[in-house]
Amino acid sequence: MRIDPPQSRDAMSPPPRALNVFISYAHEDEALRDKLEKQLAILRRQGLIETWHDRKITAGREWAGRIDAALRAADIVLLLISADFLASDYIYDVELTLAMERHEAGEARVLPIILRPCLWQRGVFAKLQALPKDGEPAISQTWGSLDEAFLSIAKGIAKAAEEIAAERTVRTAAGTPTQTVWNVPFWRNPNFAGRSALLAQLGATLSAGRPAALSGLGGIGKTQLALEYAWRHRDDHPVVWWIRAEDPATLAADYAALAAPLGLPEAQAREQHVVVAAVRAWLERNTGWLLVLDNAETRDAVRPYVPQGGGGAVIITSRSPVWGGLAERLDVKVLDPDEATDFLMRRTGDGDRQAAASLAEALGYLPLALEQAAAYIEEASDSLANYRKLFEEHHAALLKAGQPATEYPDTVATTWALAMERLDTPARALLNLCAFLAPEEIPLEVIVSQAAKLPEPLDQVAANPVTLNATLTGLLRYSLIGRKGDDLSVHRLVQMVVRDRLDEAGWANWAEAALAMVTAAFPYDSDYPETWPTCARLVSHALQAAHWVEIRGLAMGQIGTLLNQVGLYQSGRAEFDAARAQLERALRICEKTDGSDRPIMASRLNNLGGVLRGLGDLAGARALYERALRIDEKALGSDNPEVATDINNLGLVLRDLGDLAGAKESFERAIKIGEKTDGPNHPNAAIRVSNLGIVLHDLGDLVGAKENYERALRIDEKTYGPDHSNVAIRLSNLGLVLRDLGDLVSAKVHIDRAISISEKVYGHEHPNLATRVNNLSIVLLGLGDLVGAERQLKRALRIFRSAYGDQHPRTQTTQENLELVLRKMRDHPDP
Structure with a gap:
């Protein structure tokens, strides 16, 4: 390490810092602790140590936090060991654990002091050199008096303190005094916690000779991180200089102020730029220094002040994320x-x-x-x-x-107030919009695609890629938003502060804008798997926007529409409890906004009925379907397509309840209405014809069931193509009837195809897939493949349990089928 000799050594050299000594003891040994402190008084007067123990906590102050903070700041930890010490749960589980962790990490030195006879050799500290000499208890016949014992202890502590102080000096090059210059304006934060990985990353960056830019939201802890690093490494740098970099004038003044303690002749120059140049030249000639540029506005603002050559360490803290070409950016995130x-x-x-x-x-x-x-x-x-x-x-x-x-x-x-005040109108508008959405993964493409739904001036800004990027840059500059690809993020407290800054009219304006945007973007057919990727990106934003609008009683009809679509999506994903909650909210809103006898109410009832049916509440589902049917028949007449839908849904639950005749009658009536209004090849016809096939199958009319399944399959393949989820349903049903007709090979081919489609559409954990897997097990059982049937039933059972729980009828039926197969395997083992 090379350091130009300063011209005024005395002015640059503050006295060495006293070592912090933490005393951990049981209160039963308080008198012995006092006696030890008297022996250590001379070391305190010499400025070698400062002692701390819990009796120094003033009245009214919380004690656990103070103890922890003092223990973390300690250079030496004295363990005053006795039977009472070993019996204290708090000492052993909290103080001792942290002390040993810091000892093992090389952050502090632990000195066991044996006060009274006890089984101290079994403690976690037994491997350490104990005091007094040879670990003989202070209260024992080994010592002529207690003073003699405590003198031995004090000598051991003094030796350890001197060794630690000497190690500080050795850390820097020979002949270089430790910490000749130090102007850090803050005390070390005793409550600093965590950040070990980030501190390690910071240390690695600086050790490699690269400036580090700690970047992130205001309040995220950038300055605290830089402060903690400076204090931890205060003995590693002969010069530690802290610069307030938020303002150009302050930045230049603080930088130039380093000239005087360095003893540079240019320190008295009238022109500030001359002083700044001299300081930078000194930094570029010397090594070992640490420079902190705190709260820098931009990369260009501090570039002239960053020395070149890697001779020291530079830490920059800033809300700006742009540091390429000058420093390695380290993102400071929230705490774990x-x-x-x-x-x-x-x-x-x-x-x-x-x-x-x-x-x-x-x-x-x-x-x-x-x-x-x-x-x-x-x-x-x-x-x-x-x-x-x-x-x-x-x-x-x-x-x-x-x-x-x-x-x-x-x-x-x-x-964040100053940063928000500095935003231009479009940036403030975008931040206002984001305040009413979920904080993470805000899709930028939705803001762009729904620009027409947004208030001025954001509608024009979002529609123009150039102005939108400029607006985003303004927000990113202060880290008020984050951006990852096409997703934005805003900390929830930033959202909270933004909402609190809005007046009543502004609050309503932006809350309703967020709701309108998400509603327009949320897929109408949200129960169809093809729409699920889009729904998944929007569902959290839909619920958040709906919440903020609903609590003010705004746009209730629009909220009901959006919640209905969210519920249909969750129902399609077999998230029935969540779907029920959203559909019940949508139903309540509908009753308030549209009344209880309108067709839209019937639609909401049908959707909720489907979820209750999925949850196994067949009686509840039937009541909702019957109510929906009454509403639509009264409002629309008996031959309306909506009435056909109501009747079809009622037929489903009647079949589940075992009323096959009632179900057959419902499906036949629904098909008749649908053919009359929509024609014989409409996708709705496929649904109803397939449902009729299921009932005919249940009634033993296998040929009739097969004809209906084949008709439904032809309609869906023509309408949707060969790999649609509806096609998988028809294939699976057809496979089952082929099995019952004795064509097991064709049955397996059809169900295998249905499973392949379902895996592509739903993934590997959806109940609809489990239904097809369960059907395959039935065919395999007919083929005599017990091992294959067992494997498929176990797969279906696992999926059903995950989706529905152990008490659901589908779970229980699958469990019974598996037990049947296992019994057959026991009764007919392989030869």
């Missing part, structure tokens, strides 16, 4: 859920993990929000659970209250 939960518990001393996890999730795992909440709880002597309840209804006030630690100059409510 477990890290955030642990932080809240440790920071507040509240052991309610469930409340901590719930609050951490509500705060989006944002470090600033977590610290602010903890500060509020600490100041108000409140609990995590109470704060979580308050946050539900008073989040706007709470995001302004609870002043965080001094390392965080602003609250959540204010930390």
